[in-house]
Amino acid sequence: MRINPRVIDTAVKIGLNGQAFFTVAILVVIVAVIFVKGCPYVNLGFLFSSPEDMGRHGGIFSAIIGTAFLCFLSIVFATPLGVGTAIFLTEYTKESIFTKMIRFGVESLAGIPSILYGLFGFIFFVIKLKMGWSVLAGVLTMTIMILPTIIRTSEEAIKAVPRNLRIVSYSLSATRWETVTKVVIPSAAPGILTGIMLSVGRAVGETAAVIFTMGSSLRVPTSLMDSGRTMAVHFYILAREGISMENAYATALVLVLSILFINVIAYYIMNRVISRYS
Amino acid sequence: MTKKPFTKENVVKWVLTAFALSSLLFLFLIFAFILVEGLPLFLKIGLKKIIFGFKWAPTKGYFGIFPMIVSSFLVTFGALIIGAPLGLSCAIYLSEYSGKKLKMFLKPALELLAGIPSVVYGFLGVIYIVPLVREYLGGSGFSLLATSIILGVMILPTVISISFDALVSVPRTYREGSFAMGATKWQTIYRVVIPSAKSGILASFILGMGRAIGETMAVIMIAGNALKIPVSILDPLRTLTGNIALELAYATGDHRQGLFSTGVVLLVIIMILNYIANFGIKRKVLK
Amino acid sequence: MNRTVNIGMSSRPLKEDELSLKETIICYDGIAVVVHSGNPINGLSLRQVADVFAGVITNWSQLGWVDRKIDAITREEGSGTRGSFEDLVMKGREIDDGIMVQDSNGSVREIVATDPYALGYISLGLVDKRVKALAADGIMPTVETIKSKKYRIVRPFLYLTNGEPPTNVKPFMDYVLKDGQRVLRKEGLIGVHD
Numbered sequence: 001m002r003i004n005p006r007v008i009d010t011a012v013k014i015g016l017n018g019q020a021f022f023t024v025a026i027l028v029v030i031v032a033v034i035f036v037k038g039c040p041y042v043n044l045g046f047l048f049s050s051p052e053d054m055g056r057h058g059g060i061f062s063a064i065i066g067t068a069f070l071c072f073l074s075i076v077f078a079t080p081l082g083v084g085t086a087i088f089l090t091e092y093t094k095e096s097i098f099t100k101m102i103r104f105g106v107e108s109l110a111g112i113p114s115i116l117y118g119l120f121g122f123i124f125f126v127i128k129l130k131m132g133w134s135v136l137a138g139v140l141t142m143t144i145m146i147l148p149t150i151i152r153t154s155e156e157a158i159k160a161v162p163r164n165l166r167i168v169s170y171s172l173s174a175t176r177w178e179t180v181t182k183v184v185i186p187s188a189a190p191g192i193l194t195g196i197m198l199s200v201g202r203a204v205g206e207t208a209a210v211i212f213t214m215g216s217s218l219r220v221p222t223s224l225m226d227s228g229r230t231m232a233v234h235f236y237i238l239a240r241e242g243i244s245m246e247n248a249y250a251t252a253l254v255l256v257l258s259i260l261f262i263n264v265i266a267y268y269i270m271n272r273v274i275s276r277y278s
Numbered sequence: 279m280t281k282k283p284f285t286k287e288n289v290v291k292w293v294l295t296a297f298a299l300s301s302l303l304f305l306f307l308i309f310a311f312i313l314v315e316g317l318p319l320f321l322k323i324g325l326k327k328i329i330f331g332f333k334w335a336p337t338k339g340y341f342g343i344f345p346m347i348v349s350s351f352l353v354t355f356g357a358l359i360i361g362a363p364l365g366l367s368c369a370i371y372l373s374e375y376s377g378k379k380l381k382m383f384l385k386p387a388l389e390l391l392a393g394i395p396s397v398v399y400g401f402l403g404v405i406y407i408v409p410l411v412r413e414y415l416g417g418s419g420f421s422l423l424a425t426s427i428i429l430g431v432m433i434l435p436t437v438i439s440i441s442f443d444a445l446v447s448v449p450r451t452y453r454e455g456s457f458a459m460g461a462t463k464w465q466t467i468y469r470v471v472i473p474s475a476k477s478g479i480l481a482s483f484i485l486g487m488g489r490a491i492g493e494t495m496a497v498i499m500i501a502g503n504a505l506k507i508p509v510s511i512l513d514p515l516r517t518l519t520g521n522i523a524l525e526l527a528y529a530t531g532d533h534r535q536g537l538f539s540t541g542v543v544l545l546v547i548i549m550i551l552n553y554i555a556n557f558g559i560k561r562k563v564l565k
Numbered sequence: 566m567n568r569t570v571n572i573g574m575s576s577r578p579l580k581e582d583e584l585s586l587k588e589t590i591i592c593y594d595g596i597a598v599v600v601h602s603g604n605p606i607n608g609l610s611l612r613q614v615a616d617v618f619a620g621v622i623t624n625w626s627q628l629g630w631v632d633r634k635i636d637a638i639t640r641e642e643g644s645g646t647r648g649s650f651e652d653l654v655m656k657g658r659e660i661d662d663g664i665m666v667q668d669s670n671g672s673v674r675e676i677v678a679t680d681p682y683a684l685g686y687i688s689l690g691l692v693d694k695r696v697k698a699l700a701a702d703g704i705m706p707t708v709e710t711i712k713s714k715k716y717r718i719v720r721p722f723l724y725l726t727n728g729e730p731p732t733n734v735k736p737f738m739d740y741v742l743k744d745g746q747r748v749l750r751k752e753g754l755i756g757v758h759d
Contacts, residue, residue, distance in 0.1 A: 009462040016375060019367040023438075024384065026431060027391045030402060084297035092294055105302035111552040112308065112545070113492025115519045119541050120308050122526060123315065123534075144304045151301065177290045205395030208494045208523060232395050239401040240499060241671025242678065242695075252398050259393045267386055333662070337642055345662075409679070418636035418680055420665055498668070503641075505662035514665045524668045528643035 031256065038253030041246045047254070051218050055234065055243050060251055062220040066228035067258075069135055069221055070214060071203045074142040075196060081143070082150030083185075083192060089151075090158045091180055110148035114208040117145050121213035133215025133227040141213045142206070146199035153198065157191025158184055190269045197266035201259050207232045231255045312545060316538035328539055334505050334521070336533040343540055345507040349422075349515035350491050350547075352508065353501070356426025357433055357490040362483050364430070365437030369482075372438070373445040374467055392435035400496030403428040408500060417512035420502030425515070428496055433486035440485060444478020445471060484555040488548055494519040518544045572734055573725040576645030577652075587730075588723045591741050593755040595689030596650055596718045597698040597706040599674070601681045606630060608700030611718075615654050617684060620661025625682060638665045638673050638685035646670060649720035650686050690753025711755050722754070 045059060052058035085102070093099055121141030131137045161184050169179040185192070211233045221228030229237075231251055238248040320328060323341055331342020372384055407427055412419030448471050456466040472479065502514020503524060516524075522537050522544075529537055579588055598614050600606060606628060616622040617637050626632045639660050640647035651660065667673045673685040678695035689706050692698050698706050701718060710716035730738055741749075746756040 005462045005465055009464045012464040013375065016367050016371040019364055020371040020376075020384070023364060023368050023391075023434060024387055026434075027387055030394065030398075031390070033402065033406075034398070081297050081300055084294050085301060088294040088298040092291060102298050102302060105305045107552065107556060108549065109301060109305050109308075111488060111492075111548055113494065113519060113548060115492070115494040115522050116308070116312065116541055116545060119522055119526060119537065120311055123538075124307075124311055144308070147301060147304070175287055177287055201393050205393065205397075207395065207397045212526060232397055235395075235401070236397045236495065239397070239404075240675065241669055242675035243671065248401065252401065256394060256398065259395070260390060263386070263389055263393055267389070335642065335659070412680065417634065418665065418676075418683065420636075420676075503666040504664055505666070513663075516666070524641045524666060525643050527668075528641070530643075533643060 034249060034252045034256055038249035038251075041250035042253055046250055050220060051234070051247075055218070055238050055247060057244075057247075060231060060234055060247075060254065062218060063229050063231045063234040063251070064254075065220050066135075066214070067204055067230040067232075069228065070138050070142060070210065070230055071200050073135070073139040074146060074203055075200060077139065077143040078146050078150050078199065079196060082147050082195075083154045085147075085151050086154035086158055086192075087180055087184075090155055091176065091184065106148045106151050109144065110152070114145065114206060117141055117209040118212035121209060126213055132225065133213065133217070134225045135214055135221050135228060136224040138210055138214030139224075141209050142203050145206070145209060146203055149199045149202065150192075150195050153195025154188070154192045157188035157195070160191060161187040190272050194266045194270045197262050197269070201262040201266070204230070204259055204262065205232055205255065206230075207236050211236070231258070309545070312538060312541050315535060316540075316542035319532065319535040319539045320542075328536075329543065334536075336525075336529070336536045339532075341532075341536045341539065343518065343521065343543065345505055346516050346518045346521050346540070347543065347547075348507050349501075350517040350519070350544075352422055352515065353425050353429060353497065353517055354487050354490040356422060356511075357429035358483060358487060360426055360430025361433040361437055361486055361490075365434045365482070365486070366441050366479060368434070368438045369441035369445055369479075370467060370472075372442050374463070374471070388435050388438055391431075392439075396432065396493060396496045397499075399428055399432055400499035403496060403500045411512065415512055417510075418502060418514065420500060420514045421512045422501075422508045422515055423511040425497055425501045426511075428500055429490045429493060432493065432496065433489050436489050437482045437486045440482030441475070441479045444475035444482065447478070448474040481555045484551055488551045488555065491517075491551070492519060492544070492548060494523050498523055518547075572730070572738070575723040575725055577648040577720055579723070579725075585727075586725045587728055588725055589730075589738060589742070590721045590757050591724055592722050592746070592749045592757050593711065593719050594722055595706045595708075595711045595716060595755070596646060596653070596686050596720065597689045597692050598684070598686050598701060599677050599692060599696040599698050600684050601677055601679075602695055602697045603681055604630070604697060606699065607697075608703060608705075611654055611702050614699075614701065615656065615658055618655060618660045618664060619658045620663060633682050636665065636676075636680050636683040638667055638676055638683060640670075640673065640686075641666050641668045644668070645720070646686070646688060650718075653718045653720075654686075688753075692753070708753070708755055719755075 047059055047064065048061050049059035050062040051060060089099055089102065121137055125131050125137035125140055126133055165183050165187060166179055169183045174182070210230050214230065215227035216229045216233050216237060217227035218229065219226070232255060235248060235251040235255055238244055238251060319341060328341050328343060329347070330344050331340065332344055333340040333342045334346070372381065376384065403424060407424045408419035411417065411421055411424050415423070452470050452474060453466055456470045461469070497517050498520045501516065501520060503516045503520055504514040505516055508515040518540050521540050525533065526537055576594065579586065598609065609628065613622060613628060617635055618639060622628065623635055624632060625635055667676065670687045670691050673687050674691055674696055677683040677685045701716065704710050704716045706716045706718070711719050724738060724741070726734065742757065746758070750756055
């Protein structure tokens with residue numbers, strides 16, 4: 001018995017509609033739960049006081065500082081390396097075996113799971129290079145982790161810059177580097193910034209690689225060699241050991257809000273790119 | 279014009295070349311390090327005893343990781359079973375059925391879902407999914423089922439966004455031609471669009487697999503971490519990633535090398551998956 | 566032993582190949598077998614506990630309760646708590662590989678506190694109202710029974726140094742051995758002089 005294709009069509013439409021709705025519902029539920037359970041405990045005091053009694057009481061100030069310290073420095077190292085690589089691949093070479101190798105390297109780095117970064121970082125930076133659990137070990141590891149994302153997004157942003165701009169610049173006898181710095185990069189800047197923000201978002205939520213390299217000290221890290229914890233690490237420890245459910249939810253809320261905030265900024269920048277070029 | 283090797287342009291070129299090479303350098307460093315640390319144990323104990331060994335008791339000299347290899351794959355397939363159909367459906371909905379306004383709303387929602395840290399997923403899984411499994415299905419709740427559910431949700435953004443890209447890159451003319459022949463929307467999607475986007479969709483599944491098999495934090499919170507191969511979906515299990523994360527902090531000597539060997543196996547599996555996925559995407563582009 | 570740090574900590578007695586290190590006992594800790602606070606069972610024999618973790622006893626009905634699988638949890642390999650548990654309770658028998666593993670006392674306690682059918686072992690100092698400590702062979706694990714040596718599942722917490730502690734480290738260790746004992750007792754540990 002053949003069912004009328006129109007009936008199937010409508011059924012499918014409802015089915016797909018439902019599934020899309022379901023997926024969005026999952027997101028809404030997740031965010032809502034964290035919000036509802038965490039909100040009562042997040043206040044200025046929570047944000048600005050450090051954890052006490054292993055995190056049973058007190059706030060997450062030291063974790064916030066740890067997160068900021070780690071992410072900021074990682075971006076400082078990864079951005080020149082990443083954008084420089086992207087510039088090299090797009091402006092300075094033609095496609096060749098050399099570029100294919102580099103892209104292979106970038107893609108492979110992107111695929112390595114975070115626990116392997118943690119394994120590598122722990123044994124190589126923390127133990128063999130004797131850095132101990134430190135912000136430095138964390139930064140070095142995190143820099144390599146976010147490098148592929150910055151390279152990819154920067155490359156796309158640079159490629160999107162219209163050829164005309166470059167041609168005009170060269171015709172005015174600008175050197176390649178001048179063209180890059182005065183024409184290409186400024187045009188590609190929003191896209192590059194988006195990539196950077198996305199990387200920060202990822203770094204903020206990263207746990208496996210951080211806990212084994214930066215450690216989980218409760219104190220505010222004041223130097224590169226200090227250990228410290230990030231919000232994600234703090235949340236993990238609180239949640240897993242049942243130290244304080246209230247603080248766990250509160251930390252989760254701050255964590256998710258931070259990432260949301262970063263994504264919103266990235267999205268806003270991206271929109272400016274789209275409106276500029278369409 | 280005389281050639282000056284140290285012009286600003288040349289220096290810039292060398293610096294940028296060095297930057298670009300840094301990626302290769304890091305990759306080499308990580309690979310080499312993990313291999314160098316993991317290989318000796320393979321030589322000492324033998325490849326077969328490790329990869330096909332059933333017993334993991336490193337302090338007593340047993341380094342068998344076969345149950346964990348199986349468990350990693352089981353959990354990955356479980357995640358696919360849950361995440362792939364749902365993800366593909368959402369991608370189809372996004373590309374074929376939703377208007378611009380809806381897209382503006384759904385895309386950031388997707389990115390937010392992707393941005394939630396894995397430890398938060400793990401936590402919510404422990405608090406809400408594990409007890410549900412325990413009360414209505416049995417066992418401790420820390421199970422293949424619970425892990426698959428959470429991982430399935432976690433790979434949704436990957437599957438959706440890459441499938442979506444594949445679907446929208448199917449030329450409009452394909453669809454129009456199909457409609458011109460009187461096909462309904464679903465017939466068009468089913469017989470024209472999806473087959474055209476096949477390699478991209480497949481690539482999204484494989485990348486989703488890569489994400490699932492590499493996930494650590496959520497898994498060690500939900501999977502129970504038992505060393506046996508699970509016989510039912512309600513049994514606990516330990517993945518390769520979990521093995522490393524659980525024991526890294528206290529492991530010394532051979533034990534630590536055993537964890538590196540686990541890392542080597544994981545690395546090889548992921549590289550193969552990535553290669554297959556990229557190969558698939560390249561084929562799509564060539565079309 | 567490669568002098569990366571000045572002091573190391575251990576929660577189990579040293580093994581033979583580690584004896585080149587100097588150990589200083591700073592306190593003692595009991596290991597308590599715990600179940601969910603709603604579990605009607607109050608005590609088990611050590612033999613039964615070992616049987617559960619060896620995979621011989623798998624159902625609560627074998628221990629006098631409902632027909633339900635025992636959700637046993639152990640610590641990971643390499644853990645000092647596990648090492649002491651294996652020495653003092655398992656006594657050479659191996660922990661079954663179908664048993665769940667968690668990598669901290671806190672997370673074991675968490676699971677036991679939320680799963681009505683769970684059974685695990687944790688540091689006595691971490692036992693709180695959400696879990697119930699079982700009597701082992703009739704003896705409840707408390708600070709008193711440990712001090713009076715009735716409860717025997719106890720392990721030492723050690724500070725390890727490579728030879729005599731260096732001059733910048735010694736004052737710290739002296740503090741821990743005297744005034745610091747107060748802090749240790751507050752956490753539920755048993756002082757070294759008790």
